[in-house]
Amino acid sequence: MKLPFEMDLKEKVAVVTGAGGILCYCMAQALAECGAKVALLDLNQEAANENAQKICEEGGIAKGYQANVLEKESLQEAHQHILEDFGPCDILINGAGGNHPLATTDKEYFQAADLDEDVKTFFDLAQNGVEFVFNLNFIGTLLPTQEFSRDMIGRKNCSILNISSMNAYTPLTKIPAYSGAKAAVSNFTQWLAVHFAKEGIRVNALAPGFFVTKQNERLLYNKDGSPTARTGKILAATPMERFGEAEELLGSMLFLLNEEAAGFITGVILPIDGGFSAYSGV
Ligand code: NAD
Numbered sequence: 127m128k129l130p131f132e133m134d135l136k137e138k139v140a141v142v143t144g145a146g147g148i149l150c151y152c153m154a155q156a157l158a159e160c161g162a163k164v165a166l167l168d169l170n171q172e173a174a175n176e177n178a179q180k181i182c183e184e185g186g187i188a189k190g191y192q193a194n195v196l197e198k199e200s201l202q203e204a205h206q207h208i209l210e211d212f213g214p215c216d217i218l219i220n221g222a223g224g225n226h227p228l229a230t231t232d233k234e235y236f237q238a239a240d241l242d243e244d245v246k247t248f249f250d251l252a253q254n255g256v257e258f259v260f261n262l263n264f265i266g267t268l269l270p271t272q273e274f275s276r277d278m279i280g281r282k283n284c285s286i287l288n289i290s291s292m293n294a295y296t297p298l299t300k301i302p303a304y305s306g307a308k309a310a311v312s313n314f315t316q317w318l319a320v321h322f323a324k325e326g327i328r329v330n331a332l333a334p335g336f337f338v339t340k341q342n343e344r345l346l347y348n349k350d351g352s353p354t355a356r357t358g359k360i361l362a363a364t365p366m367e368r369f370g371e372a373e374e375l376l377g378s379m380l381f382l383l384n385e386e387a388a389g390f391i392t393g394v395i396l397p398i399d400g401g402f403s404a405y406s407g408v
Pocket residue numbers: 143144145146147148149150167168169170173193194195196220221222223224225262266289290291292333334335336337338339340341342
């Protein structure tokens with residue numbers, strides 16, 4: 127993997143949640159490339175193991191761990207193994223997250239006639255779907271932070287990176303729960319940055335624009351591979367007129383984790399979005 131710049135993380139242990147997925151695997155790969163020992167956590171053990179295996183084959187030090195970011199015991203168990211395998215956590219990337227169809231409306235705008243049609247409206251959103259999404263993104267950031275940031279207390283150059291989203295600034299249509307949950311992740315990033323400031327633990331977040339991954343490909347591409355109308359709208363609202371590539375998150379990630387470059391930066395949510403958040407549409 128070609129890194130945007132070199133960085134030495136040889137003495138560091140990095141824990142990455144959601145590392146069975148596309149964006150966090152890429153981040154885990156980059157951390158390993160810089161010499162960190164990387165623990166890849168995911169609900170999907172096979173995906174975590176496979177990605178860790180690939181990193182090891184590339185010469186990195188990595189291991190996959192099955193963990194549910196919504197269950198304290200599961201995180202404690204993974205943490206215990208990581209302490210034995212690699213030692214205490216210096217870097218935590220809270221990457222596990224996503225949306226759910228039960229918390230997604232079929233249409234962007236409500237029209238009264240939808241009530242008589244087979245359309246999932248705002249009124250049909252399932253409480254358990256909304257709770258699932260809020261929990262996965264917000265509680266799924268809070269619990270791993272409670273678990274792994276304990277290792278950072280009293281140690282130097284430790285840092286936490288959360289993953290927010292464009293919809294934290296302005297909600298995207300159809301996905302109210304995911305939007306609200308990511309807004310909570312941004313808010314929590316600022317809260318925790320303040321809370322941990324005296325201990326020297328920096329807390330920042332990346333706010334990726336649009337990247338095609340497992341969790342959104344059904345919203346962005348039809349089954350036949352043609353782009354959906356939503357893709358057209360996204361690209362029209364992205365001044366650079368394209369989706370991002372996972373590798374394009376790496377420069378920001380390494381910068382925010384780098385004590386020399388970003389040692390006075392905490393509580394920042396950095397958009398990596400091809401200009402999406404800056405563009406009013408006119
Ligand atoms: P992805 O679906 O490829 O990866 C998400 C991973 O999280 C999956 O491997 C999944 O198994 C894991 N996961 C789900 N529930 C879990 C749980 N309870 N415990 C542990 N792991 C769990 O998605 P991605 O696009 O790589 O997403 C990574 C992060 O980036 C997410 O927080 C997502 O919300 C955020 N994000 C993505 C985009 C985008 O355009 N793809 C944009 C903004 C933010």
